[in-house]
Amino acid sequence: DVTFQNGSFGIMEDQLFNLATELAMKEGIPRIFVAANSGARIGLVEEVKKKFRVQWKDPLNPLSGMQFLYVDDTDLDLFRKHGMCVTEPVTLPDGTKREKLTAVIGPDGIGVENLRGSGMIAGTTCRAYEETFTLTFVSGTSVGIGAYLVRLGQRAIQKGPPILLTGEAALNKVLGKQVYTSNYQLGGTHIMHKNGVSHKVVDNDFEGVRAILKWLSFVPAVRNGPLPIQPNLTDKIDRKVFDPRRGPQPSKVYDPRILLTGAMDAIGKWRGGMFDKGSFVESLDGWGMTTICGRARLGGIPVGVVMPEMRTVSKTHPADPADQDSMETTVSQAGQVWFPDSAYKTATAIKDMNQEGLPLFIIANWRGFSGGQRDMYEEILKFGSMIVEGLVAYKQPVFVYIPPEGELRGGAWVVIDPTINAEVMEMYVDSTARGGILEPSGIVEIKYRRDQQLEKMAYLDVEVAALERQLSAAANAGEADRSTIAEQLRTRQELLLPTYQKVAEHYADLHDVPARMQAKGCIHGTIDWKWTRKFFYGRLRRRLAEQALLRRMKAADEAGEVGKHKAMVRECIKTHVEDKRPRLNSLGEEPPDAASSASDDDKMAATIKRDHRIADLLEGSSESDAQKVHALVAELHRAHIRHAVAHLVTQDEEAALEGFTTAVQGLSLGKRQEMLNTLLARMSSSWALEGKSTSAPPVP
Numbered sequence: 140d141v142t143f144q145n146g147s148f149g150i151m152e153d154q155l156f157n158l159a160t161e162l163a164m165k166e167g168i169p170r171i172f173v174a175a176n177s178g179a180r181i182g183l184v185e186e187v188k189k190k191f192r193v194q195w196k197d198p199l200n201p202l203s204g205m206q207f208l209y210v211d212d213t214d215l216d217l218f219r220k221h222g223m224c225v226t227e228p229v230t231l232p233d234g235t236k237r238e239k240l241t242a243v244i245g246p247d248g249i250g251v252e253n254l255r256g257s258g259m260i261a262g263t264t265c266r267a268y269e270e271t272f273t274l275t276f277v278s279g280t281s282v283g284i285g286a287y288l289v290r291l292g293q294r295a296i297q298k299g300p301p302i303l304l305t306g307e308a309a310l311n312k313v314l315g316k317q318v319y320t321s322n323y324q325l326g327g328t329h330i331m332h333k334n335g336v337s338h339k340v341v342d343n344d345f346e347g348v349r350a351i352l353k354w355l356s357f358v359p360a361v362r363n364g365p366l367p368i369q370p371n372l373t374d375k376i377d378r379k380v381f382d383p384r385r386g387p388q389p390s391k392v393y394d395p396r397i398l399l400t401g402a403m404d405a406i407g408k409w410r411g412g413m414f415d416k417g418s419f420v421e422s423l424d425g426w427g428m429t430t431i432c433g434r435a436r437l438g439g440i441p442v443g444v445v446m447p448e449m450r451t452v453s454k455t456h457p458a459d460p461a462d463q464d465s466m467e468t469t470v471s472q473a474g475q476v477w478f479p480d481s482a483y484k485t486a487t488a489i490k491d492m493n494q495e496g497l498p499l500f501i502i503a504n505w506r507g508f509s510g511g512q513r514d515m516y517e518e519i520l521k522f523g524s525m526i527v528e529g530l531v532a533y534k535q536p537v538f539v540y541i542p543p544e545g546e547l548r549g550g551a552w553v554v555i556d557p558t559i560n561a562e563v564m565e566m567y568v569d570s571t572a573r574g575g576i577l578e579p580s581g582i583v584e585i586k587y588r589r590d591q592q593l594e595k596m597a598y599l600d601v602e603v604a605a606l607e608r609q610l611s612a613a614a615n616a617g618e619a620d621r622s623t624i625a626e627q628l629r630t631r632q633e634l635l636l637p638t639y640q641k642v643a644e645h646y647a648d649l650h651d652v653p654a655r656m657q658a659k660g661c662i663h664g665t666i667d668w669k670w671t672r673k674f675f676y677g678r679l680r681r682r683l684a685e686q687a688l689l690r691r692m693k694a695a696d697e698a699g700e701v702g703k704h705k706a707m708v709r710e711c712i713k714t715h716v717e718d719k720r721p722r723l724n725s726l727g728e729e730p731p732d733a734a735s736s737a738s739d740d741d742k743m744a745a746t747i748k749r750d751h752r753i754a755d756l757l758e759g760s761s762e763s764d765a766q767k768v769h770a771l772v773a774e775l776h777r778a779h780i781r782h783a784v785a786h787l788v789t790q791d792e793e794a795a796l797e798g799f800t801t802a803v804q805g806l807s808l809g810k811r812q813e814m815l816n817t818l819l820a821r822m823s824s825s826w827a828l829e830g831k832s833t834s835a836p837p838v839p
Contacts, residue, residue, distance in 0.1 A: 153256030167362030175279025184245030
């Protein structure tokens with residue numbers, strides 16, 4: 140509340156902030172911080188301030204300097220009673236006694252105790268980011284601890300007022316001159332949006348609140364809750380997906396966001412992209428602009444999206460007014476390349492989306508990392524590694540897709556390869572996509588050089604082969620004749636070399652096609668762009684349903700192994716989902732024999748239908764499916780209890796018997812009799828199998 144103490148954080152404010160944050164963590168609900176503050180509260184003890192006196196070195200000349208501060212005896216008792224200060228007796232050379240001030244204590248909330256409270260809420264905010272959804276709307280200036288809380292909550296929307304550690308007046312005092320004229324120079328949107336502290340910028344409070352609600356619409360209402368699915372009734376899942384390379388105005392260089400959002404074509408008709416119309420909301424768009432990230436919906440299901448910018452962008456470093464030699468610099472950054480800032484942005488987005496419980500789509504079209512000296516100094520290696528760390532920790536389904544005519548090369552492939560987290564990651568490619576270590580031109584420079592191209596030329600070109608034979612046969616001929624033949628050979632070779640360079644590059648390119656990726660088990664399947672919306676919607680439904688069921692199974696059988704639970708799910712699918720139609724053979728399942736004779740479109744349609752059927756089964760969409768899933772979980776729970784009881788008996792028979800007796804005593808008489816009869820019947824069966832007497836012992 141900026142109308143009270145200028146919005147500063149005192150002990151009471153710290154405690155209230157901490158309690159609200161802890162409540163959000165306990166309930167698993169989002170914590171929204173509307174930031175407008177002036178940092179930790181500062182103050183002086185006014186009671187002592189009014190009463191203290193100064194002992195001058197020369198009592199008649201204040202210019203001689205201060206010796207110490209003291210309080211009169213008349214005020215001392217009151218100050219001591221209320222713990223206002225600490226004094227020590229001092230005797231002056233003339234024998235006068237003084238109570239020298241050695242410490243001013245005063246009430247809570249005016250000094251270092253506020254910093255302690257600030258540390259407390261900083262730690263709580265950091266934990267809250269890990270345990271629930273945190274979002275900050277900077278509607279007013281946010282200073283000191285307020286600025287740290289913005290950053291520690293990670294996700295931030297900034298209206299315009301600055302986010303800063305120290306105000307311009309204090310900095311000017313430290314620098315000893317008037318350098319900064321406004322706090323906006325230090326933490327305005329042109330700074331914080333460009334460095335990734337602010338995820339989104341709005342013009343006013345109304346837009347800020349709308350941005351908060353829009354963000355909340357993508358995340359579960361409570362931690363680990365179901366995703367908020369909002370079907371778009373006007374944008375059907377089975378519509379066509381727009382391909383900017385085709386149509387009235389085809390283009391190879393285009394805004395890659397069109398792949399996500401769609402666009403108006405040349406005749407004014409809207410063509411839909413991969414995700415639901417109007418659902419894509421970009422974040423961090425002012426920072427690391429060779430990467431695009433945001434949130435969208437696919438069939439109403441919220442997802443996170445990360446993809447590269449294909450076009451060249453400019454990055455500007457502002458001049459620092461405190462450094463007279465600094466200058467504003469602008470550098471160009473090529474598209475399809477990870478630079479230090481865009482790699483860090485990618486890692487940040489992945490971490491945020493994982494914390495939000497969102498499935499993730501990575502539209503992978505990167506040629507690699509920028510590894511120049513400056514980039515290495517600016518920690519490109521560290522930020523690239525953080526992408527891997529983020530994917531290792533990811534808990535929701537992750538789909539990597541190389542789009543039409545896209546490519547994924549070298550280190551860019553390495554940091555998003557599905558084996559990083561095989562439990563949740565899958566990789567697919569368009570039929571025109573490419574993937575490999577180097578681009579064809581690069582690998583030809585190393586593995587298919589000029590000499591090898593000349594050898595291929597002699598093997599394929601009749602004229603070159605004939606000239607080489609003539610040159611060999613003319614070994615004993617005159618120098619003039621040999622020179623003439625050699626010159627003709629060189630002329631022919633130089634004429635053909637550009638063509639054979641293209642031949643070599645094409646041959647190298649054939650090593651990077653989807654067929655080889657799939658043959659080597661590096662991808663899960665080849666999905667033409669036209670199928671992406673339908674296929675990934677079905678696949679996403681299935682993976683989410685599988686994960687939800689596995690979580691239920693884990694809750695029913697905490698000690699059970701995940702591998703065992705997965706095997707049970709696979710067996711359930713095999714038992715209850717008919718699998719006679721041909722489908723893709725690239726999803727980790729054995730397809731029916733008929734798959735080889737069906738067209739690719741038929742296989743894709745059957746695969747999509749099967750994924751939806753599996754999702755219906757695991758979600759329990761019908762009463763029959765719900766009963767099947769419930770029976771699976773219930774049997775697992777019973778098996779877990781049986782194992783737990785048997786384990787307790789082996790640990791301590793007497794204690795287990797006492798526990799069993801206590802449990803039975805809590806049952807009704809009829810239930811006890813039923814349990815006893817069942818126990819005796821099973822014991823009789825066991826004795827019969829062992830050849831012992833089957834007569835039951837007397838009932839106590």
